Amino acid sequence: MSKELLDIKDLVVEFPSRHGDVTAAKDVNLTVAAGEILGVVGESGAGKSTIGNAVVGLLERPGRVGGGEVFLEGEQIIGKSQAELRKIRGKRVGMIFQDPLTSLNPLETIASQLMGTIQTHLDLSDEDARARAIDLLDQVGIPDPSVRVDHYPHQFSGGMRQRVVIALALCAEPDVILADEPTTALDVSIQAQILDLLKKLVREKGVGMIIITHDMGVIAEVADRVAVMYRGVVVETGPTAKILGNPDHPYSRSLISAVPRPDVRLHRFPVVESIESAGECKELDLNTHWLGKARDFGKSDGPLLEVKNLDMVFKSGGMLGGGKSEVRAVDNVSFDIRDGECFGIVGESGSGKSTIARLVTSIYKVAGGSINFAGTDLTKIKKRRELNVHRRQMQMIFQDPFSSVNSRMKVRDIIAEPIRFHKLTSSEAETRQIVDDLLDHVGLGAKAAVKFPHEFSGGQRQRISIARALATRPRFLICDEPTSALDVSIQAQILNLLKDLQEELGLTMMFISHDLPVIRQMCDRVGVMSKGKMVEIADTEELFKAPQHDYSKHLISLMPSYSGLMDRDAGQAEAS
Template sequence: MTLLEVKDLRIEFPSRRGTMVAVDKVNLHVNPGEVLGVVGESGAGKSTIGNAVIGLLEPPGRMAAGEVYLQGERIDNLSDNAKRKLRGKRIGMIFQDPLTSLDPLQTIEKQLVETILLHLDLNENEAQQRAVDLLRQVGIPDPDHRVKQYPHQFSGGMRQRVVIALALCAEPEVIIADEPTTALDVSIQAQILELIKKLCIEKNVGMMIITHDMGVIADVTDRVAVMYRGNLVEEGPTAKILGDPDHPYTQSLISAVPRPDKRLDRFPLVEYIESAGDAKKSLDVANHWLGQARDFGDHYTGPLIHVENLYMRFLTKNSMFKSKREYFDAVKDANFEINSGEIFGLVGESGSGKSTIARMISGLYTPAEGSIYFAGTDLTQITTEKKRDYFRRQMQMIFQDPFSSLNPRKKVLDIVAEPIRFHGLASSRAETETIVRDLLDHVGLGDKAALKYPHEFSGGQRQRISIARALATRPRFLICDEPTSALDVSIQAQILNLLKDLQAELGLTMLFISHDLPVIRQMCDKVGVMRHGQLLEVADTEQLFENPQHEYSQHLLELMPKLSNVKAA
């Protein structure tokens, strides 16, 4: 018997401007022990299907037509109370953002035990032991101690493991996983995917994985359903869909997946989508505002960035007695250089210290020990705010989540203009507005985007706004901290091509942080591999991928999704 079946599903979102059809005439099924992958771009309807199955459609969304069956029993027409009993007990859900699934005011133990007691016939002690066992199953070290902690004390990857443990605690028949590994590095992702496969085989659990990561699809799914603008355009066995897709959208989507096996000059685009072209205009650097006045008054010929014996410690237990204070070493004795015009990549697990190094270089953290030289000047020895501002202008950061780094109450014009005004780079308001519109046009948004607010843009468009803002000071150095990890593969290709073009045109130097090894191979000239705060290996990119020296580097590359089913682009 089919475990989960969706028949002729149609989901509508009524509004004053009319009715938007998010999903139309979709038919899907999941068998016991099977993993179904649902792929497609943002807005394709993937997550909407998952929410409809468990009765969590956001108002005013509604199921206008269709039926949902669990082991032959229709569940879409159940009462709200019956659906609540169904969720967690028979259908588990793993959401993309673990912070939305966890209560920040309760310990992990309390949240797990509460769910276990609600759905299973266990006493308090048995539920507490099961909570510890679940954390151990999902790979959280020292579970007896960590179960007593709060969500903010876990890294992003560790929080996602807790969410997976919550989904598993009542031993559901079906699990719907909405982007379960988006925020995870390659080693954690491999462990989570192995856990998912093991669960489906041993417990005969059916799973629907909603993702834009083709590596996840290749590694863990048995069948794939491809969504495009609310319609199911193709469905079949994973090997067939990845190796010999029939629909032009599927063919185009797969071609945009970053190649893990060799470096290409540019990322292929999803040509099937009308707006997928490279919207950025070519740049005449000599006559463009971005190319002017970028001489910062020094003629230093060495590496632009030189990091020497860098340490970062965080206080984990305070005490009035210095001897009783406890510290965590986030970065230990890091040494590396980034030459002018080079893209230097940092890879490693969550909590390895990658972002901590970026924050120390940018001045957001003060190192416990060590030096950071920028064009020969030790940034750790700067004492005046005026000199700090001089160097801040020369380096800018692009963050992982563009929405949280953009002020939702300001128009894009003011967001991008802020650094121009702060550093006095324009002589008048009119000149500032001209520069901002030119920047927005250059990153492929068009100058009319200046009058809109961040919420009016997609994730990829918001990241373009972040790039425009970063360019507004005409920097020499960009720090890109997971700039595309939350984006669809086609949008990722556009953003990475844009960064490549800007780096070539403006001679930018970049620190590029990512857990996506194929992206690192395509983007970077050199790569540093980090683990537990230590920089284990630094090598030219191709040398690292073809002949890694450190055993941990070898381990990471072995875990990298090979996409062996995918046709070469």
């Protein structure tokens, strides 16, 4: 029998408040053996990440362990001092956090951060520590690691930052790894590499691993056992094949039924209604609702958005005698998006997908080419006031819900900010009513308006971002990985919401995602990007059934089959 590395017994985690204690995790029992991967799944806010943080003493105040025990190789670690826990973190327990931006110091190079962790736990010289840092970056799939090791976090894409975080977790060769959404920001090709790396680490070095994720494809690929959490309670635990193939608990069945199908396009995402929903989106009459009013955009003659020969170059270096270098993030890209369609963009992390979104919204200045929106070339507009007229018509849902909202503002003010900026209402009372309605519509409820972002889970924060993006009644919505932080059940609700909004409001959308099953369900046409170039554009079903470019074929070959999931009745949703 494998050696038991981590044993969690009857763990209780509480968050005291003025209204009494909130129990985030109740009587949780989990074990991880050497050479084993345990998957923990459940909705955002179910308590998955809370358990991981409690194990290593990283609960945010006023959170506390209210009961139970945690044994690391037989040693009780609950109740240890922070000094003792710091010796455990990194050396004996490695951690891969959900949000790479908050895991990395923006003021230090990747070399400095990796070498600091390595030398804290391993007796290595600067030269050997640097060599190990470069090797770790190479292991997690970062190109030119000897060059990139001296770059800063902001010079990496979201997926590349996540790879750096994984490298940090591997620095000191820990016995147990807690991986909180380790592949959230990764495209399918890099996800496959990372999962292979994690599996190899577990099998060859006898590491025990807990993977906290909402991605059932990841669970099917790597987990030996699965624990399903619902509102702080583990409702079911068992072998992966049993849980994914024939779960006993109705909540487990609801999660699995909501996984996007990779094999056929459906009109709507299945949402199981037998389980009480913690975030059901409220149906609104958009003929009378503010979202549907005063949208007087005429039909475009030709494409709504036309991008021609777009170029973008990032320059770095040149300070204090350092050499200059250039990275061509977007290379002669051309495409168009028709009025009312959903155009998808897929490709590896660093391929230029998000850069295109930022160029279209004028966050970045183009190095070459043109961006024609509703008959106007945005690259020729010089006055900010004139540009703001067009910016009101296009809004963006960013990839990272943690950094895209101001943590010091209440939710009401976050959503009201674009309404106030563009002076869309005649009174503050009207603004407050609109915010409340938007919160209802994205499934958070009006009571969320008086809270701060830190009081919400990652998925709930993304819903706040979606509400804010809808606040100006946009014509064009850019979705940059809008569901990457959401579990599958909430993802289904949000994607159905976006489909409804597109249909009812006539929205045009650019949908950027590494999740190919989601792209298949959401998009009318798809553009495939590789190394800054758009290598193929095709109707969605044509692309998935008969891709033409070798890179497109490679991506689709890596799409998860979910062969271990339970059979689902496709008749529940109307095929489009």
